[in-house]
Amino acid sequence: MRLMVMFDLPVETSDQRRNYRRFRKALINEGFLMIQFSVYVRVCVNKKSADFMERRIAAIAPPAGIIQSLIMTEKQYNDMHFISGKAKEDVRNLSGRTIIL
Numbered sequence: 468m469r470l471m472v473m474f475d476l477p478v479e480t481s482d483q484r485r486n487y488r489r490f491r492k493a494l495i496n497e498g499f500l501m502i503q504f505s506v507y508v509r510v511c512v513n514k515k516s517a518d519f520m521e522r523r524i525a526a527i528a529p530p531a532g533i534i535q536s537l538i539m540t541e542k543q544y545n546d547m548h549f550i551s552g553k554a555k556e557d558v559r560n561l562s563g564r565t566i567i568l
Contacts, residue, residue, distance in 0.1 A: 469508055474505050477531050
């Protein structure tokens, strides 16, 4: 499974910029990788872990702006088409790297 988080946060005041930086840093610390500006994705073992991660993201969400999430299967994620540009060949973004204990 993949959890994709897309957000549009205001950055007009210093408090809003601080909230943006904290949220982005929290996503990275949770294991998310940036696939585009303000679009982050994380590999999850199953739907239950994706739901859990979604609740964690909701807990750290700043008060202003919009944050959306999308849970998808590996097949749906791999069916993504690149109209322009190339896929990032980052080894951290591969589902085969996930180990289930």
